[in-house]
Amino acid sequence: MKNVVGKPVKRVEDPRLIQGKATYVDDLSLPGMLHAAVVRSPHAHARITAIRTEAAKALPGVKAVLTGADVNPHVTMVSSPDVMPGQKSPKHTVLAQDRVYYVGHAVAVVVATDRTIARDALDLVEVDYDALPAVTEMEKAIEKGSPLTHPELGTNVAYTWDLQGGDAAAGFKAADRVLRVRMRHPRVIPMPIEPRGCVTSWQAGDESLTMWTSTQIPHLIRMLLPKLIGVPEHKLRIVAPEVGGGFGAKLNLYPEELICCHLTRRLGLPVKWIESRRENAATTIHGRDQIGDYEIAVKKDGTLLAIKSRTLADLGSYLQMGTPAIPTLTGLMLPGCYKLRGVDIKVTGVHTHKMATDAYRGAGRPEATFTIERIMDIVAAELELDPIEVRVHNYVKSTEFPFKSVGGVTYDSGDYAGTLKKAMTLAGWEKLHKDRDAARRDGKLCGVGLSTYVEICSFGPSSMMSAGGWEWGSVRVEMSGQATVITGATPHGQGQETSFAQIAADRLGIDMADVTVLRGDTSVAPYGRDTYGSRATAIGGTAILMCADKIIAKAKILAAHLLKSTPKQLEFKGGRFFVRGKTAKALTWKELASEAYNARHLPKGFEPGLEASSFFEPPNCTFPFGTHIAAVEIDRDTGEVQITKYVAVDDCGNRINPLLVEGKIQGGIAHSIGQALTERTVYGEDGQLVTGEFMDYALPRASDIPAYVMGMTVTPSPSNPMGVKGVGEAGTIGAAPAIANAVVDALSTLGVRHLDMPFTPERVWRAIHDTASRPVVGNESKKGVKK
């Protein structure tokens, strides 16, 4: 297939995946491989007074039982960069020392010849705990006298972060009305269907270590490991084989990976560790979990002037790599698609006795979009204006890009009114409301809601990152004329083996079937910054494009030499090089590659070979946007919410493979439907994770998903030459507020003005039947008199 960019090409990854021929971490087996299992704390907070390992060690097949005292001196836990001024970071070790501070905290590790023996041995490790009081709610955690997650810090407050953008005070001064609302952004559990896991192997002969791990970030792990385990970088090989979903949960380095690196060195044999589902729920990062108090300054005509935001962010009991930074993304993107005079944002990061939060699909942006899009509907409702008019009135206009938002970032390109218009057309906005009104007359609870989102992704330039915003790639035209593409991005379901082959094939003018894409192994792709934040195609894809251009330029020199011409006289078209006007005498890639590698007729000073590598350093982030519209019907008797219509119009710039884009958006929306309707993370007051299995933590199922109507607009990004924006998180960011606005619209006939997610039947039923349970929306005139 040729000319494939922009076409819905089937994935090249799929044949192995649909036939059971792929290799995930748990499918690996090495000679002599041992199996590790982790003893975990059943308490949210306790002092460890004794650990007795003798009985476990005596079990036939058990090779080692190690505690913090054995392992911690040799391995350091990865730390979060101290990104916040005055940040207080607790010291966290790979195994607990004398205290545990969340349920699932690793206390000891058992290694055995067989996975079942290792698990049997867990029950034989006796740990004496003195239970201590725990705190699981942020608001209680900041009260005086609260149990402390880390007594040595003297407080549960990890940091406060301020963002003053524009002139919020002037906005409040000019306001006709000030609205007040509190919103909770509930904690969610990422739950990739493949849990985490790793296999580590120490090669004593050359003192090198290989780790296969279910991760999004093999390159970042390789960069971080030397300091943590004492093996130098050039002796480390990290492989992310087939990875069964990440969603941010595998954008981290976890204690178990570090422990297994130590175990293989210590025991001299390969070691495998595979997480159970319950461990995945309790000890892999969680997402969201903020409580925000928002004040909104508006004019009577719906002009949005300023937002004051005071949020608490639950960081959990310790910091994983990105924990403290995530809530700041909420601040950056709080202005959404709108022009404001200013924002006044203060985020307080709080420790509780729960699992750490970190980047989960959207990472801080879903909270921002939820807030601003609920605010727009609240403004419309309180001022009795049309929610569409309020939005359009305040939009950044398509002629105003690049646009510096009061959040401090520069939006690359956009046409917010364009996606809105398209979505309204696809949804049949007028008819949707007529149908809603007719249903209401029949006594039904029906609502229509929309959200218009803009998000930030493909982060860069490197100056805004803690470890580089670039991506690396390499292209090699082989002697056969076929091409091998290597990317430092690490797709784990996104399909870049296909989309990068499309990019390279088109640029080189060869058949896509003649391109192979390699990824996910630091010994194959020496440099990379991996896959997260919807960055792989915008940044990694561009690096591939740059490589292809370098090779074409080099091949032109060789072709000119062989055709007895000059590179300036040469044309390259359809994978053939020829002197302008003389197409009959053209050289193919195969002919040129053969000359380039045989190296017997090269121009003077010409290096043999046809390969190139490139780092693409993005000049700016990208800002995908779109409009989502949802219609819902609520069962008055059960409180159950059903989505009756769903329209998504997304603009992610140019689309390399529209089929893959559609899949990403639909998958993203499903995460949001889960967050909005079914998923609820419950910690008991004692800090027990009550929703630690799929039985209790309700991922959406096929029957929870509406038939989507999907549309698009295309506004290329100027941040990269392909004009792509990234689409991994857009659906998740756009969907929840549309559903929330529809649910509140449906309940508005009963006087409901706001409701927090998740809209489980119980919560909705209570909102219908118990007016006291409903959140309040404050609405004051400028003089402070209550309306």
Next chain:
Amino acid sequence: MKITVRVNGTSTEREVEPRLLLVQFLREVCGLTGTHVGCETSLCGACTVLVDGQAVKSCTMLAVQADGADVTTIEGLAKNGDLHPVQQGFWECHGLQCGFCTPGMIMAGVQLLDRNARPSREDICRGLDGNLCRCTGYSHIIDAIAHAARSRKP
């Protein structure tokens, strides 16, 4: 205990621990790692295989319970290099992303079409309620099974 299980047409006789799960037997004894374990509680469906033609969560069935049975796993679906219509549907319709739930989804889809050759969208959703996918949002999976239904000879 000694058991004999016919897996994808090949009989395997083996002495196994009574507690060995069918999925462990398939993965560790037969070396068929296409069947995945996602939850160990029969809730996610990644381990779905066919036992005597019935879709079963192999993470909560003991290997000894499969003694004498005929098991089909994802590896046994394609015949002579030709993909099963459900596999083809998943490929055509982009019914997978990370691929981890896919073998179980496909096996559930095979069962679904065996029971109902012309399922509605609702029938497909109901038929997949025992299988979780976190990547696709199901929409393309539903398309994939509908595609397979259309392409199967009546």
